[in-house]
Every structure is written in structure tokens, then in C-alpha cells.
Amino acid sequence: MYNSPRGTTDILPADQAYWRYVEQKAARVCQLFGYQRIDLPIFEDTGLFIKGTGETTDIVQKEMYTFQDLGDNSLTLKPEGTPSVCRAYLEHGMQNLPQPVKLYYFSPIFRYERPQAGRYRQHHQFGIEALGEADAAIDAEVINLAWQFLGSLGIKRFNLFINSIGCPQCRPTYHKALREYYAGHVEKLCADCKVRLERNVLRLLDCKQPGCQAVAAEAPKSIDYLCLECDEHFQKLKNYLGLVGIPFTVNTQLVRGLDYYARTVFEIQPEEEKSQSTLIGGGRYDGLIETIGGKPTPGIGFGCGFERIILNLKKEGIVVAPVPSPQVFIAFLGDNARTEAIKLASSLRNADIGAVVTTSPKSLKAQLRQANNLGIPKAVIIGEDEVKAGVVVLRDMATSQQSTVKPADLPGLLR
């Protein structure tokens, strides 16, 4: 016996309605905002992530599924979507398209992590990216799209948090201030944070240890150190969000784990926050495309985990429409009827009507039970008498009403 690999799950027929629902809502909201679908490979050259995602990130340092293929190339199963999209943007000369280029994707994502509720080694993301536009209006649009998406799913309680972490011009000043501040409080920090102080000061801000939180609460805030341009950008973003009526909270301790973020970062959380609860996370990555070999090009986007969305749909008791059943079940009695049943099913399908026939002969009782269990609304019954008369019996499963009809009339009656 084999099990699915650790941290992976099978998406069974019983759950498909949720997946299709989320996918359809996502595609619809993207269409409403003018974002176009792009599908990308699930593995990429390892270097793309080392450079793009960033060498110091946890993702690159300890979570990638990296392997050599038979041609001795180092490949990596996508640990996130953004670098792939940027690679495709460059590879296909999308700088020459009207800017911004607005894309969305669905992709499995692979990270070697310890599985937990809402955290998997293979999960599925819906993501969008807007490339080639620096104006804060696009930041607001991306956030707006995320907001509308959650709303369209019927999820009621969620909150938006935003922050600005500055740009390469102003961030050094802030980092310096942060380091100086923390230098005075080293003794109060947890072991992890002492390491972070050396490696990635920003991360100190979102440590969950009570001692560290107390220190972080008093720490200098990035928004107080923004350069003129970054500050203006952040003010504009807030204005645009107000314009479309999206409530937000500025969380000055919001930092994201990827190296490439600049200026805007944001997260959407369900109201009752738990440890693996972030529904949507994103931000601006103006340096990324240059890092992977393009001309300096601004970009912003977000990622959204299907599994967590569906967890919340279920938690909020949102009922989704089931994947529709075929319209008709064809029951037969005897070999001659069987022949007719198979031919009839085929011709109904050609007329775009879903039809199911029992594959091995069974009692009529068993066949109707099967129809019932499949949720099929109509049954056609063919016995020897019907074959002789060239008719069939049409039964409505909900009302139990039956009538004798000509096979040729069925498409009209069933459609």
C-alpha cells in the first residue's frame, strides 16, 4: 500500500465542487479587471528562484524541491509563482506590449515544510501580477481585485492589512535605525531573533514571542523613514483604497518573507486569525525583473492559497453548487433492450445530453437506485415490450411521473 507523499492531498470528487467554484470566481474577477490567464511550467531553472526569490529567504534556503534531470540541469518545483511570471514576461518580450501587463495564473506550489492545517508541501495558488506600472493606482487595483475576489466567494469576515517597507533608496536608513534600536534591546530577544538581527532585521518585527513583540511594538516604523517618493506612493495608495471603499489597517509590523518586496506589502486575514490563516499575501517587487536579467521594471501581485480559501468557505458554511449530474439514466431489461440502451445513450450524448447506462445487467430496482444515488433527475426505462413497440418509458425521479415516449422525442424532453 502506498499513501500520497507527506503534505500532499488527493482532491476527491466530493470536494471538486469547491475547487471549481473558487477557480470560476477567480477567473471571473480577473476578467472583470482585465487580467489575462497565463499557464506556466511547474518547474523552472533553479537559478530563477535563487536569484528571484532571494538567497537569504527560508524558501530558497530550506524549502525547495530541487533535482537534477537526466540532462544534468538543476530544476526546482515552483516554490512560488512570481519569478515564473516575470521570466515569461521577459522571455516573450512582454515589455513591448502596452503596459501594464496584467496576468493571472493557477499553479501548484511546492515547499518542503512540516505539514499542518492549512499548510501543505504541495498547495495550489491563484495569483495575479501587474507588470510595468509603478503608479500606486495599480497597487490599489491589485488589492481591490483580491478584495472583490473574496467578496464574490461569499466569505464575510476578512481584514486587509497594508504597510510600506520603502525602496532601496530609503530602506538603508530605516534598517540602520532599526538595527541601532535593537542593539539596545538584544538581551530581551529570543534566540531566533538574535540571528535575524544579523541576517534580516525586518523579520524581527513579526516575531511572535511575547518578549520580542514588546520590543517590536516600540521599534522605529518603516513608514516614518520613507523617502519622499515612497511616502507619496503610500499616501496615494491609501487614497485610492478609500476611493473604492476598501477598509484597511496600516500594520507597521507587517513584513513579508521574500527579499524582493519594496514599498507596498499587504495581507488579507480572516477575522479570527490563526497561525496558518493568511488568505492572500502580496506586494510590490520593483527590483525583481532587473535581478533576473531584465531592464528595471516595476511589478506588483499577490498569491492566494486554494486550500485555505476552501477551509474558510467550509468554516463559514458557504454552500456551493454541486458539479451537475448527467440529465438521464437509462435502465434496461434484457439483451435486446441493452442494445437499444447503449445506442440511445450514444445518440443523446451526441445531442449534448448527459446519459448514463448501467454497464453490467442489474435488476430494475438496482438500476433506479443507482440513478437515485447519482442524483440524476430523469430515468429512461427500456424493456422487451418497449423494444417491440419502438418506444421508451420516461420517468421523472422527483415526482415519479412516467410517460411512454418515442426515442426521437427524448432530446426535446430532456433539454
Added chain:
RNA sequence: GUGGGUGUAGCCCAGUGGUUAAGGCGUCAGGUUGUGGCCCUGAAGAUCGAGGGUUCAAUCCCCUCCACCCACCCCA
């Protein structure tokens, strides 16, 4: 990677150091001759997560491993 909890049929679960491991849901089949959903009856389905150990004997005790859940970490 660290710590804690759990692991009995497809699902939910009872149970015991020793003859055929209980029940519910679901599945399948019957309840007379060609009719589903309710009800009744019956059947199939479990090497009691895996491996090792203790014991005359282990699903139950011990160890290891694996998986899932929870927290840390990280993130979607």
C-alpha cells in the same frame, strides 16, 4: 528542523493481555413476476498505521519508524 497529541473496515467510532474485534453511516443484495428515495432483513468489507521486542499468548505493554492533528518556525 523542535515540542505535544492521535492512529481500530470507505467514513464516524466501541472494546479487551487469551475462543468467530461490537455498533452507526455508506456500499451491495433481497422484501415474489419490470420501478429508486422511507422502513425491514441479509451480505460483503479490518493482516486492529508499519516493523521489532516482552510474554505460553498481544489490537491492547515497551521501542523504532511512518502518517495525520496542534504549537513553534515559515507562509498561501
